[in-house]
Amino acid sequence: MDRLQNQLTSERKAKEDALRRLATEAERKLFDNNPDITDLSDPNRPMKLAERMSELYDNEWTTALENLTEKRMTEVQAIQYLLNILTDIYLFCENAANGQFSGLLPKVAVPERALQYSSKSKLRLSEPPADFYKIMKDYRKKNWACAVPLLQMAFKEQKNDSMIGFCKNYVDECMKLCWLMKIQDPPVHMEWNYRNGNSFDNSVFRTYTKTGNVIDFVVWPILFIHKNGPLLSKGIAQGKKTEQRQASKQATLI
Helix, strand or coil: CHHHHHHHHHHHHHHHHHHHHHHHHHHHHHHCCCCCCCCCCCCCCHHHHHHHHHHHHHHHHHHHHHHHHHCCCCHHHHHHHHHHHHHHHHHHHHHHHHHCCCCHHHHHHCCHHHHHHHHHHCCCCCCCCCCHHHHHHHHHHHCHHHHHHHHHHHHHHHHCCHHHHHHHHHHHHHHHHHHHHHCCCCCCEEECCCCCCCECCCCCEEECCCCCCEEEEEEECEEECCCCCCEEECEEEEEECCHHHHHHHHHHHC
């Protein structure tokens, strides 16, 4: 009787474990690269990152702008410099994130000391499990804080720009937020490539200090939940009126 009871208990436990694994796998597949499902328990979800980007603009960006204008930069030059820093960091994180899993499968399947012979043997690895990369991406998100200080050092070394010292806190916070944006699944998308004279689109831009029907220069980038996805937060741009618009206004006054 005891033996039968133990067997039933063992079978019940095995069944529960199997169901738990199936549920976990189904959950991973549901969340994998799916922007329509938000994990509300994640403090670094896209909406929260957009809020922190707004705080970055209000705080560290403002302080950095003051520091740079005190170093004989004009306001416009300082604004352009800070935007370039942010977008350079964003692209730096994009390259780092995209290349992070490159060559991972051989290292998982074959001992590192043996990989030097891989070109001779021409490895033919089987496809990884469907949730392999999802597990890796989740692990990366959990350990984001370990990567950020190293990314900050790598970027500053690559940039080799003495002016960064006058906006260190801004640079460090940009790196933290850009890394968190790029390791979202899918990544948060940033846009800033609008030229002088492009139409000022109020649906994606807020005004800096001057209004107008065209853009003079971009101050702060636009954020989208993912590429070609819904707007997350508006960018900021300086507006200006075209000569035609100004002439029309003067004619109306006459």
